[in-house]
Amino acid sequence: KRRGIPEVIFAETKEIDEIKKIVKKTLEKSNSVIISRIKKKDYTKILAFAKKLKITIKTGKNSSTLLLFKKPITFHGGRVGILTAGTSDIGVAEESRLMCEAMNCKCITGYDVGVAGIQRIFPILKKMIKEDVDCIIVAAGMEGALATLVSSMVDIPVIGIPTSVGYGYGEKGIAALASMLQSCSLGLSVVNIDNGIAAGGIAANIANRSIRKKN
Amino acid sequence: KRRGIPEVIFAETKEIDEIKKIVKKTLEKSNSVIISRIKKKDYTKILAFAKKLKITIKTGKNSSTLLLFKKPITFHGGRVGILTAGTSDIGVAEESRLMCEAMNCKCITGYDVGVAGIQRIFPILKKMIKEDVDCIIVAAGMEGALATLVSSMVDIPVIGIPTSVGYGYGEKGIAALASMLQSCSLGLSVVNIDNGIAAGGIAANIANRSIRKKN
Amino acid sequence: KRRGIPEVIFAETKEIDEIKKIVKKTLEKSNSVIISRIKKKDYTKILAFAKKLKITIKTGKNSSTLLLFKKPITFHGGRVGILTAGTSDIGVAEESRLMCEAMNCKCITGYDVGVAGIQRIFPILKKMIKEDVDCIIVAAGMEGALATLVSSMVDIPVIGIPTSVGYGYGEKGIAALASMLQSCSLGLSVVNIDNGIAAGGIAANIANRSIRKKN
Amino acid sequence: KRRGIPEVIFAETKEIDEIKKIVKKTLEKSNSVIISRIKKKDYTKILAFAKKLKITIKTGKNSSTLLLFKKPITFHGGRVGILTAGTSDIGVAEESRLMCEAMNCKCITGYDVGVAGIQRIFPILKKMIKEDVDCIIVAAGMEGALATLVSSMVDIPVIGIPTSVGYGYGEKGIAALASMLQSCSLGLSVVNIDNGIAAGGIAANIANRSIRKKN
Amino acid sequence: KRRGIPEVIFAETKEIDEIKKIVKKTLEKSNSVIISRIKKKDYTKILAFAKKLKITIKTGKNSSTLLLFKKPITFHGGRVGILTAGTSDIGVAEESRLMCEAMNCKCITGYDVGVAGIQRIFPILKKMIKEDVDCIIVAAGMEGALATLVSSMVDIPVIGIPTSVGYGYGEKGIAALASMLQSCSLGLSVVNIDNGIAAGGIAANIANRSIRKKN
Amino acid sequence: KRRGIPEVIFAETKEIDEIKKIVKKTLEKSNSVIISRIKKKDYTKILAFAKKLKITIKTGKNSSTLLLFKKPITFHGGRVGILTAGTSDIGVAEESRLMCEAMNCKCITGYDVGVAGIQRIFPILKKMIKEDVDCIIVAAGMEGALATLVSSMVDIPVIGIPTSVGYGYGEKGIAALASMLQSCSLGLSVVNIDNGIAAGGIAANIANRSIRKKN
Amino acid sequence: KRRGIPEVIFAETKEIDEIKKIVKKTLEKSNSVIISRIKKKDYTKILAFAKKLKITIKTGKNSSTLLLFKKPITFHGGRVGILTAGTSDIGVAEESRLMCEAMNCKCITGYDVGVAGIQRIFPILKKMIKEDVDCIIVAAGMEGALATLVSSMVDIPVIGIPTSVGYGYGEKGIAALASMLQSCSLGLSVVNIDNGIAAGGIAANIANRSIRKKN
Amino acid sequence: KRRGIPEVIFAETKEIDEIKKIVKKTLEKSNSVIISRIKKKDYTKILAFAKKLKITIKTGKNSSTLLLFKKPITFHGGRVGILTAGTSDIGVAEESRLMCEAMNCKCITGYDVGVAGIQRIFPILKKMIKEDVDCIIVAAGMEGALATLVSSMVDIPVIGIPTSVGYGYGEKGIAALASMLQSCSLGLSVVNIDNGIAAGGIAANIANRSIRKKN
Ligand SMILES: Nc1ncnc2c1ncn2[C@@H]1O[C@H](COP(=O)(O)O)[C@@H](O)[C@H]1O
Ligand SMILES: Nc1ncnc2c1ncn2[C@@H]1O[C@H](COP(=O)(O)O)[C@@H](O)[C@H]1O
Ligand SMILES: Nc1ncnc2c1ncn2[C@@H]1O[C@H](COP(=O)(O)O)[C@@H](O)[C@H]1O
Ligand SMILES: Nc1ncnc2c1ncn2[C@@H]1O[C@H](COP(=O)(O)O)[C@@H](O)[C@H]1O
Ligand SMILES: [Mg+2]
Ligand SMILES: [Mg+2]
Ligand SMILES: [Mg+2]
Ligand SMILES: [Mg+2]
Ligand SMILES: [Mg+2]
Ligand SMILES: [Mg+2]
Ligand SMILES: [Mg+2]
Ligand SMILES: [Mg+2]
Missing domain, CATH: 3.30.110 (Translation Initiation Factor IF3)
Structure with missing residues (x-):
């Protein structure tokens, strides 16, 4: 098993x-x-x-x-950073957090850091690097640019979650998915639209292996 | 006419x-x-x-x-800035430049400023602002993020041209088009994939009206 | 900022x-x-x-x-024309108007001028030219032909908004978006389906720059 | 048979x-x-x-x-008008003409009347009405607006042929097909992209029935 | 007008x-x-x-x-046949009938003749030929084969209406539209999915012209 | 194995x-x-x-x-009927035949029986029933109607192969695939476009099981 | 009939x-x-x-x-196996069962055997082989891998039903349909998404022919 | 940097x-x-x-x-496993290997292990686990099932690369991409079709972080 x-x-x-x-x-x-x-x-x-x-x-x-x-869950696993571009992506990001916590990871979250202005991303990224997270999850809808941006600024593997936020052409997460897949920023892989479970699963997976190696 | x-x-x-x-x-x-x-x-x-x-x-x-x-073309019209994300987008950008020049606009170009690192964009944007361009054309393929980025940093109207660079899901400019249309950065409108003519036409149009007002 | x-x-x-x-x-x-x-x-x-x-x-x-x-908004900015093809497109056009007014532009509107007969478009276009608008927004659904038509008759930059009116193949604004992007009428760029905010943003942007130049 | x-x-x-x-x-x-x-x-x-x-x-x-x-073909059938928007649509229109002529219809053609300016359409339409054509075929690529336009100006049934002219989003005739199907101009039906044979077949069919009734 | x-x-x-x-x-x-x-x-x-x-x-x-x-409508125009493949297509066919009747055409209808067995189509087609209809409208969903079938059996022009009946791949009329457009049976043109109005408009148009010629 | x-x-x-x-x-x-x-x-x-x-x-x-x-292949397995709509579908049908023969099935073929007229289908179907085939493969492009038609006329399981014949909307077999999947004729299942191998594999599979039962 | x-x-x-x-x-x-x-x-x-x-x-x-x-239905026909990957696919599988039973087939079902672990599939497959079913129906959503898997393990013809379970890219059964069509496992053909009726129809068809041969 | x-x-x-x-x-x-x-x-x-x-x-x-x-590249980084389903996926897998090696990772490869039979996967997976790889790349075309399968058998993070192998519906890697995104096997994320570079980049990224932790 x-x-x-x-x-x-x-x-x-x-x-x-x-x-x-x-x-x-x-x-x-x-x-x-x-x-x-x-x-x-x-x-x-x-x-x-x-x-x-x-x-x-x-x-x-x-x-x-x-x-x-049933019994309290302890955070003896790795560390995972979780970011969202807007407030509308928080529900999906929280799904990832619950998944990571169920897999004993400590999560550092930074929500609504990607839309209103690029400057809000720096302090939270700095904190994540300091806390030495082993994987960063980025949930973003519309054009989904935050995942590319984050991945181009850190050496930490990034898991992008396109969210179904947006309307018109490319709606329902399709534009965000396409952007993340087309991204020429290395260090990024993606899961399906709104799939916080899958992102949490692989992120915790990465973080927990890393911590086992360390120990 | x-x-x-x-x-x-x-x-x-x-x-x-x-x-x-x-x-x-x-x-x-x-x-x-x-x-x-x-x-x-x-x-x-x-x-x-x-x-x-x-x-x-x-x-x-x-x-x-x-x-x-037949007779030499003079640049008595407005000014247009033209940017590309990669070297692969230059052909389309040049189509815009020819169109703008045919419409008597002076063009300030900055090519290959968007892929390798965000820092290359600042000097050329500063120059365009100083030269007081009335419109900026941004040609970008793959995930097309440069158009959003530029538009979020300036007050100048931006015309995005998605280019047919890239492969896999969202190839042929589809991801770039979707991203630009989904962009939540105000001040951006788009033309069809690879259509440097259309971008040049409206950009020169905007720039020339502006200059006529001034005179 | x-x-x-x-x-x-x-x-x-x-x-x-x-x-x-x-x-x-x-x-x-x-x-x-x-x-x-x-x-x-x-x-x-x-x-x-x-x-x-x-x-x-x-x-x-x-x-x-x-x-x-909070404080009354004054219209000291540029002027924007706003047209719709049918009565079903008015909601989206009004979103653009609110955006333009928030950006201090005076709007001249002409709604429901594109479906029943081509002749209804002429008086309102004439008025817009006389009022010297710097940009015209055209909201149109179904096959979206009004944006092309207007853009082919004036020198003023046109921002097309495909609207999600229509059913069957090309429904939800897809036919209108495709038509506007394929349009061979120079002087037209587009925003995403139903995105009156984006159209208002760039139109006011264009109009306000123009007026600043004049002053 | x-x-x-x-x-x-x-x-x-x-x-x-x-x-x-x-x-x-x-x-x-x-x-x-x-x-x-x-x-x-x-x-x-x-x-x-x-x-x-x-x-x-x-x-x-x-x-x-x-x-x-083998034996010369006589034009004892009905009359069909054939129009194209650009010069690039002529090949498809000619396929329709050959089909109509094989079915004994006399064809009145007007090519390249739809792109450069609306005024070129009037004389040829007037001629077609005078010659009393029973059906008009309109071949048009890119946004395919000519079919809608013609159909809104005459009582004669119009068969639209979207052509595969154009590039980018809506290329290969997809935008033209979508526009013609979404058209709110009554009196228009369509055949598949580039299918001059099908358009010729039904147009000749309509024209020949009409002439039989008359005789 | x-x-x-x-x-x-x-x-x-x-x-x-x-x-x-x-x-x-x-x-x-x-x-x-x-x-x-x-x-x-x-x-x-x-x-x-x-x-x-x-x-x-x-x-x-x-x-x-x-x-x-307001005043009673008389049927002094042409004659139109209207067929449906299943009972689910009747609503759309009736839309066509109302349109044709508004345009003074007499309609001969045959509903639910295409699904359960090919034999039900013959008596109604025979009747339509005898009544000398000038155009036949065929409304069909799912794979839409009835339009092709009818058009291959008669010399009368056929207008196919794909209906949005069906589910799974090709649902919402897409399979029926594609089939009708791909049909190699000459004498068939189509209108958009569920668009009984457009079908009625062109059918009445064809039928009324034919009757005017006769008179 | x-x-x-x-x-x-x-x-x-x-x-x-x-x-x-x-x-x-x-x-x-x-x-x-x-x-x-x-x-x-x-x-x-x-x-x-x-x-x-x-x-x-x-x-x-x-x-x-x-x-x-290496050693001659004997036809001690079941029997499979193979039909094509046009001459353009023969290559794909032959791929199925080779597959069936490699699996020891005897094949009865009838090519080009579906396009020009419905009457050509009857003699070959009668022959297949007489030879007691256990499965019929139908390869058809464009709107792919032959598979539906055959399946509605016999009790024998039918495997439809959409072929990539056709152009315009629904090209490359997409219309044929959609039609076959939407078909309301029971007794039909499909394989992927042009996949004669898969059709041959399951048809021979069905036929050989049937023959084993008999023996 | x-x-x-x-x-x-x-x-x-x-x-x-x-x-x-x-x-x-x-x-x-x-x-x-x-x-x-x-x-x-x-x-x-x-x-x-x-x-x-x-x-x-x-x-x-x-x-x-x-x-x-009206009168009790007897199971004197062939035998059909029916499998589902998850619990969410049961409704569609049951539609197939009702269809098969209406056609006098005895059904052996195994539901929810494909998602949680590969080992659950073996006992039920063994049972189906022992009961000598002549056809196996596999209903599976999301990526639909169970149909491929089963078909690669048995010589019995498999009918795949993609179900509309799942969300994001490939939702509504599209990914499952595409996977089953692309499957390189021979012995598999498919029906439309959620179409338990069609699957039941051809499966019973296959099973009943087989039993008739045997008798 | x-x-x-x-x-x-x-x-x-x-x-x-x-x-x-x-x-x-x-x-x-x-x-x-x-x-x-x-x-x-x-x-x-x-x-x-x-x-x-x-x-x-x-x-x-x-x-x-x-x-x-210029100078020889040493493999002092982490370890990455690379698998392909068929021989047609090797080119893309090798692109990943070159990328990983450029990033100082040692690669353990197993090509053509996924199509002909499930049993070929076990020895190579066992070897990868023994060599303690920190990430496994799986390149697979057609229905892309291998990525799901591997990810469901190991605790190691898996990066799926859909490859553009296959034809018909879901061709060009689209079915494989959709399957991998829909996969309910946790521990899997994907990159774009044929993008061995992106897969290599994130895999090496994961492996190298892990090794740094260990040291
Ligand atoms: N095969 C590839 N797939 C995806 N991205 C790539 C590939 N090759 C290069 N890139 C990225 O594309 C950028 C190069 O763009 P360019 O300036 O046009 O060469 C670099 O940042 C690379 O990381
Ligand atoms: N590269 C281009 N992209 C979009 N439109 C174009 C392009 N080149 C020419 N056109 C337009 O297409 C029309 C010419 O069509 P045609 O008569 O076929 O040459 C003119 O109205 C042009 O404005
Ligand atoms: N260009 C065309 N477009 C549509 N259908 C056609 C075309 N040319 C031939 N056909 C039809 O295709 C059938 C011929 O198919 P085949 O036996 O493969 O030649 C005939 O019934 C024609 O009516
Ligand atoms: N939100 C989700 N997104 C993707 N997969 C999920 C999700 N929730 C559950 N799953 C997976 O789906 C399977 C459960 O399927 P079921 O038997 O229908 O509940 C489990 O293997 C889960 O890992
Ligand atoms: Mg990175
Ligand atoms: Mg801006
Ligand atoms: Mg203009
Ligand atoms: Mg008309
Ligand atoms: Mg006919
Ligand atoms: Mg049957
Ligand atoms: Mg098998
Ligand atoms: Mg795993």
């Missing part, structure tokens, strides 16, 4: 009862489970369900993803 | 004899004519044809476009 | 409380703020919120965009 | 020997045959082959299509 | 009050008006509004389109 | 020397090998290579695929 | 009353009818309607499809 | 003289330079040019990329 990757339930296409059943079954054999892309109407139901079962819950700002766990 | 917009012959879908015939007919009633997207095999034939007719020719670096004129 | 470009809040992906918070913070340091693409259910809430704070509001016909300001 | 529709050989995907064989077999039972989209290298071979067999040939300007027939 | 083409109001993007205003204004100078793509919630409101104004209304089965007129 | 499926070498992206090496290695352990999508310039080289090695070769009409084998 | 293929009503675009009418008419001449893609709001209405008419109903888990029949 | 990332010249859109000039200039200040996507006709010219200048060259099998360096 692969180490440290939590079970993730894709809730969007499941009924609430199916979700509950899978949660229960999963927590019998693991300490934690992530439920992602929860329908609005099911979100509070899952909170209540967890409370009744005395399962602890971690939520994400503006996020439809939840992390459920 | 509209003032100062030269006749442009779209050579790509025309036989050399048709082109020659249209050139002749056009130069009977105007001082200049532009021939754009000339097939490789026709380029030198047109140079020879012009020479024989004692028509002066202006060429563009790496460009398939030619400007032909 | 760039002169005269107001802060624009993209409301579509934000909760009402986030919007209010950003409005407050912005108006502390600027005189005006634009809120665009407001969700239907939030529109009246924002009107009420502004009223309570004694902030003046300018609305646009059929538009989901609002302009909020 | 359907009346008056000639056999059409689609040459693009056939070897020269297959083409010759089909021509021979077809001319055994019909008076005429059309060969369309002939590869450059096969064009003169087919001319020679026809000459040797004493079959008369009708060619089209800039066209890869040929009409072969 | 063009003869016999009624004003058509595109209701989808208009508010009910705008629609009412345009209806009133139009009926002041014409006898009839068509309102197409009426939102569900507005449909009965318009019926009531017409009733109150004593305007006669013609509805179409499953159709969101209405024909309003 | 799976029974009876020959090794297939995809030659398009391989150099001639790589191909030869793989052929040799494969024929050491199997009796036959198929080489598909051979570049024009390599075709005769492979023929020569096989001759020198005394390997028997089976070619297909108009096909870029070759079947190489 | 074709044997054993039940009438299938496509409910998505039909009103409840139309559906009831067609059900009644169909059951007058056949023993069974399938209603597919029933709108949520109509599902229980149809259950009630069937109950009142004393028609037996078979439902599918998570499926919007119903099988209605 | 960023550590250890070599200059990469994108040769596809450059003339040979430009390339030579950039090579010279780059090698004045760095030890190595990579030239990627060299046109066939320029490849040997660059080899000769390097030889004349006494620059050492490293080539890649089937690759259009070259690594030029």
